[in-house]
Amino acid sequence: MKKVGITGGIGAGKSLICEVFQLLGIPNYPADFRAKWLQSNDPDLKAKIAHHFGEEAYFENGDLNRDYLSKEVFGDDEKLKLLNSLVHPAVGEDFENWCALHADKPYTLKEAALLFETGSYKQLDATINVHASQDLRLKRTLERDPQRTKESVLAIMKKQFSDEKRMGLADYVIYNDESKSVIKQVMALHEQLAG
Structure with missing residues (x-):
């Protein structure tokens, strides 16, 4: 079984992409959620x-x-x-x-916001970066999280690697910037990873 990491900047749409993979029967380990759970x-x-x-x-x-x-x-x-x-x-x-x-699956996903920043990608077989422009990510995050301010979201973005750096480190990129069909990209990548 392959272990595949999936990451992207805040508001890129990692969770949405993981939901599409889950519809294809691929389990997703939400590392950020599990980190919070483990601490308690x-x-x-x-x-x-x-x-x-x-x-x-x-x-x-x-x-x-x-x-x-x-x-x-x-x-x-x-x-x-x-x-x-x-x-x-x-x-x-x-x-x-x-x-x-989940050893019976061809691969699993590990969803983490700081996959590259923490170095945890080194324990994985492949990585996916979910890409969207900073402006689009900012807009999505402010719509999704009305308690956040523009300044607080930009501060989070500053702590994350730039999209260029993530794209350079990732084995695969899924464009979630409204330019291409996300479902078609996920289906093509799923065939590749499951094969």
Whole structure:
């Protein structure tokens, strides 16, 4: 079974593309969602986070105190690196366990916003970048997430690799910029990956 990563800048449409692959029977591991889940549910990871960031990192009921942790790491690259060094290995192990459950499939998808930035793409057999222009991604994100401001979305984009850099690293590109049929691109790529 091949392990295929799928990424793209905020608002590129990764989740939509993954839904099309899922209709074709290809399972998708949502790495960002699982990372959040593991931080509240994996006892080893919770202990490590509490050890490094204090008991305040969790509420009494055991849920992650996201606001507290965000404030702790915001603007502090060393603390952010530390948190990532705790979370990414837990996600990697969770992904491997999840893949074992889907060994009957020709390939699986690992959906991650920071696939290249974290280096996790190195454990995969191939990568897909979902491409859309920055203006289109900004427009989509503001429509999808009305609580965000233009400035906050642009700040997220600054932390992500540029689309040019992602496209240079990716094995495949799906254009979700309204210039080509997404379904036709996914179908063609599915045939290639499943073959």
